[in-house]
Amino acid sequence: MPTAQRILSDIYRDSVALMRLSADLADLPGVTQASAIMATEANIRLLFEAGLIEQMSGAAPSDLLIAIEGEDEGSVAAALDRAEALLNNAPPQATGGPDEIRAPRSMEMALDGFPDADLALISCPGEYAAAEATKAVRLGLDVMIFSDNVAIAEELALKQLAAKTDRLVMGPDCGSAIINGVPLGFANVVAPGDIGIVAASGTGLQQVSCLIDHLGRGVSQAIGTGGRDLNAMIDGATMLQGLNILADDEQTAVIVLISKPPAAEVAARIQARAAGCGKPVVISFLGSDAGAPQSGNISIAKTLEQAAHMAVDLSKGVDPSGRMLPRHGLGAPEIRDLISTLSDGQQYMRGLYSGGTFSYEAMLLLEKDIGAVNSPSPIKAKNKLNDIWSSTGNTVLDLGDDQFTRGRPHPMIDHRLRNDRILQEARDPETAVILLDVVIGHGSHPAPAEAMAAAINSAREAANEIGHHPIFITFVCGTKADPQNLVRQQDALRRAGAVVVENNAQAARLAGDIISGL
Numbered sequence: 001m002p003t004a005q006r007i008l009s010d011i012y013r014d015s016v017a018l019m020r021l022s023a024d025l026a027d028l029p030g031v032t033q034a035s036a037i038m039a040t041e042a043n044i045r046l047l048f049e050a051g052l053i054e055q056m057s058g059a060a061p062s063d064l065l066i067a068i069e070g071e072d073e074g075s076v077a078a079a080l081d082r083a084e085a086l087l088n089n090a091p092p093q094a095t096g097g098p099d100e101i102r103a104p105r106s107m108e109m110a111l112d113g114f115p116d117a118d119l120a121l122i123s124c125p126g127e128y129a130a131a132e133a134t135k136a137v138r139l140g141l142d143v144m145i146f147s148d149n150v151a152i153a154e155e156l157a158l159k160q161l162a163a164k165t166d167r168l169v170m171g172p173d174c175g176s177a178i179i180n181g182v183p184l185g186f187a188n189v190v191a192p193g194d195i196g197i198v199a200a201s202g203t204g205l206q207q208v209s210c211l212i213d214h215l216g217r218g219v220s221q222a223i224g225t226g227g228r229d230l231n232a233m234i235d236g237a238t239m240l241q242g243l244n245i246l247a248d249d250e251q252t253a254v255i256v257l258i259s260k261p262p263a264a265e266v267a268a269r270i271q272a273r274a275a276g277c278g279k280p281v282v283i284s285f286l287g288s289d290a291g292a293p294q295s296g297n298i299s300i301a302k303t304l305e306q307a308a309h310m311a312v313d314l315s316k317g318v319d320p321s322g323r324m325l326p327r328h329g330l331g332a333p334e335i336r337d338l339i340s341t342l343s344d345g346q347q348y349m350r351g352l353y354s355g356g357t358f359s360y361e362a363m364l365l366l367e368k369d370i371g372a373v374n375s376p377s378p379i380k381a382k383n384k385l386n387d388i389w390s391s392t393g394n395t396v397l398d399l400g401d402d403q404f405t406r407g408r409p410h411p412m413i414d415h416r417l418r419n420d421r422i423l424q425e426a427r428d429p430e431t432a433v434i435l436l437d438v439v440i441g442h443g444s445h446p447a448p449a450e451a452m453a454a455a456i457n458s459a460r461e462a463a464n465e466i467g468h469h470p471i472f473i474t475f476v477c478g479t480k481a482d483p484q485n486l487v488r489q490q491d492a493l494r495r496a497g498a499v500v501v502e503n504n505a506q507a508a509r510l511a512g513d514i515i516s517g518l
Helices: 015-026 041-050 073-087 107-113 126-138 152-165 202-214 237-248 264-275 304-315 332-340 356-370 416-427 448-465 486-495 504-516
Strands: 003-008 031-038 064-070 119-122 142-145 176-179 182-185 192-199 219-224 254-259 281-285 298-300 348-353 395-398 431-439 471-477 499-501
Touching: 003 073, 015 031, 015 064, 015 073, 031 041, 031 073, 041 064, 064 073, 107 126, 119 126, 126 142, 126 152, 142 176, 152 237, 176 202, 192 202, 192 237, 192 304, 202 219, 202 254, 202 304, 202 356, 202 471, 219 237, 237 254, 237 264, 254 264, 254 304, 264 281, 264 298, 281 304, 304 504, 332 504, 348 356, 348 416, 348 504, 356 395, 356 504, 416 431, 416 448, 431 448, 431 504, 448 471, 448 486, 471 486, 471 504, 486 499, 499 504
Parallel strands: 119 142, 192 219, 192 254, 254 281, 281 298, 348 395, 348 431, 431 471, 471 499
Antiparallel strands: 003 064, 031 064, 176 182, 176 219
């Protein structure tokens, strides 16, 4: 198929805007792939590996690069013209009157216009993000760095500067936060309350905050740290600082800490600080070896679901240690009915996730019930998937990982990649269960369940033609107040014939019960 590229000099858009533009371009007639990126070396390399460019471009990092693959040259040219028109469509010019607001071109100009601002959100190419964040910290601002591809040495230096100046640095690669009731990045609309969260996982923060809202309580602050914060080099700098902030916050009565497994020495340091913070603390370090609590104020949660329930119990003054959570809400007769629809040979589970923490938590739970789970990023190295484009046995994929999103928007924004994989897995006669997450909220697809429901219906029809009937298990991470509305998304999935449960842990356990019951 023909491909073409166009370079637009000195035009910048952040990654979320570019992902949405890429999704819009891919919807144009005759377009098979579309990508709009800032022309950094790392981004160009990804397009090269995705086959959207045949050689490295000579564009500068400050340029915007559009790459299109289409069915014919006319479609490609039309898509490039459309992209350029959208990017050059400047907002209406101000009239020059007394109320005219000029767009600031520097951090200093922004502060001149908004002197009460106390936080800067950085979303620019990674090689510039640390410098911009350093400017913000020196100007007295807290910082959320949405950008990724920031060198770890720069992250360390930035967080050391923040500690000296009593500023908070969330990130790099911090995708979600709720500060003083304002959702930042990919975040949800949750009720205010007395539970504070510090999380090294964006989807982990979203899941726990949404479940807290669903259980009738609310969130005081939700502080993201970035995914590398709890490694040995960064030493938990932002999580420790966030823990201290929440310990001193009068609005926060209960604290929740969330991460994938930290470095052992970092986990010990955080747990020791939590023990002395004077407030109940729930620690959910998924897959870590953290054992019994070291102090009476610490509760250890094995899942994100359990972390939310523990936090809500503590907020209500209830001892959380005796609470039993439902496995998934389905009884043995209902599971037998689901299994009865499967044909001979259908024996494996395929998890197709958009959230990395969700896929990791699912693998932890599934391995307890059904044994080895294959993945490009497995729990055990021996279960590494050799070909990410072909599932083997029980398989869980994080389709938001860089391996899958090269030249493509993230699946929280554009469902095309996952919809194609749903159809592929449904056509596999060995597939018994397809496990899916749906993440709503600010920044996400405006109607994700509706988009996925169409794919589920198509996949079911294709599977029926070859005589088998895969079971679709889903959950929605979100709230009723989110723009997409939790209940509306759940109903769309149920109408498509999917089994909808309350959260990721329940979905993984249900998939495990079906596979182990075959």
